[in-house]
Amino acid sequence: MLSSILLLACSPRQHGVTIARTGIANARVIVLTVGVAIKETGPAQTVKQFGEVYAFSPDVFAVRRDQPTQITFWNLQPDDEHDFMLTDPKNKVLLQTKFAPLSKTTFVMTFHDEGVFPFYCVMHQPAMSGQIVVTAPDP
Ligand SMILES: [Cu+2]
Numbered sequence: 417m418l419s420s421i422l423l424l425a426c427s428p429r430q431h432g433v434t435i436a437r438t439g440i441a442n443a444r445v446i447v448l449t450v451g452v453a454i455k456e457t458g459p460a461q462t463v464k465q466f467g468e469v470y471a472f473s474p475d476v477f478a479v480r481r482d483q484p485t486q487i488t489f490w491n492l493q494p495d496d497e498h499d500f501m502l503t504d505p506k507n508k509v510l511l512q513t514k515f516a517p518l519s520k521t522t523f524v525m526t527f528h529d530e531g532v533f534p535f536y537c538v539m540h541q542p543a544m545s546g547q548i549v550v551t552a553p554d555p
Contacts, residue, residue, distance in 0.1 A: 431528050431529055433511075433525060433527050433533075434526040435511055435526075436523065436525075439484055439524035441524050443479065443485040443486070447473065447474065447488070447546075449489070449493060449544075455468060476549065479550055481527055481528065482526060482527075483526065486523070487522070489520070490520050491521075493517055493518070494518055495517055497514055498514070498515045498540065498544070499537050500512070500535060505534075511523075527548070529550065530550045
């Protein structure tokens, strides 16, 4: 017990985010891209008023700090690319990538700091946005 407390006190805690394409994860999230109002399926009046509207689903989800989490993005659109820009709570860009039409893209992300990490599809702003909420580790 005492030795583990000493070890905890002596090992500096990691910060930032570790992002890998593969790896062992203890949690899993699938994020879909959704065409909310698009030219192919309408409603035409909505597209006329707002332009094409897309969304991430879910757009907000929680992960545990220091828990490797597999996050897979499914781009469901047959003819639209989306991108994904993840930032830290101070808006520093951590990752920017693109999702080809009809593709699945997987990352294993480990967040080492708690907080709210915004993400965006830069092509479809402002609606296609979300947040990853990093909470305390499992007690
Ligand atoms: Cu998009």
